[in-house]
Amino acid sequence: MEKLAIEGGKPVSNHWIPISKPIIGDEEVREVVRVLRSGLFREGELTRRFEEEFREKCGSKYALAVNSGTAALHLAFMTMIKPGDEVIVPSFTFAASVNTIVLAGGRPVFADIEERTFTLDPDDVLEKITSRTVAIEPVHLYGQPADIKALSEIAEDHGLKLVWDA
Structure with missing residues (x-):
């Protein structure tokens, strides 16, 4: 068996596959x-x-532009999280979705994703809610929106905030 590329072997391909390509006119x-x-x-x-x-x-009272999605998430979590507060996040997401919770003093709680959309599974979110849960952070990923209706209802029923990451 040949060595894997990460072990110094030959890569299968030198072609980089981009996740997305912005359209800049x-x-x-x-x-x-x-x-x-x-x-x-x-x-x-x-x-x-x-x-x-x-x-x-x-339709908001305020809006503040920041330099990145990471900065926006960090700012949002700094306004709502106290040490030990839990935020439910998808198990498949970008690092900033989790790092910003930790930087704000919170604890990320990972919920399963839906196989078809790669976004938060509302049924698993329900199972992850505890007395320490303060928010749910759905992530719209690869053009697939999270189940906005179901997650909004869960948040409302349990008095939780929603922090959308897209």
């Missing part, structure tokens, strides 16, 4: 250059306009 490039040339990366007019339009579209 001329308009996106122009807008990024405009922001870079303005020197206002955080508090500029475009950021304020984005926050306002996003807030209105979501």
Whole structure:
């Protein structure tokens, strides 16, 4: 038997398979250059306009733009988690979904995923709820949305917050 690539053997393929490829057109490039040339990366007019339009579209009282999904999750969990609080997360997800809970002092509790969508299995979420559970973090993955209706009902029935990760 040949050595595996991770043991110094020959890789089966040198072709990298990307998970996703963003579509970046001329308009996106122009807008990024405009922001870079303005020197206002955080508090500029475009950021304020984005926050306002996003807030209105979501029907929210507030909106705050951050630099990444990881930063958004960290900020959300810092506002709601106390040491020892539990957050139910899918067993198949990106590291930030879990790391941000731990950084905020919480404890991730892994629930099974649905075979068809790779997203949280609402039935298993129900089994994972304890007196220490404060939130559920569904993750929409690879274009597959989590079961929004079922997870929203579970959260409402048990007085839990939902932190959507997409």
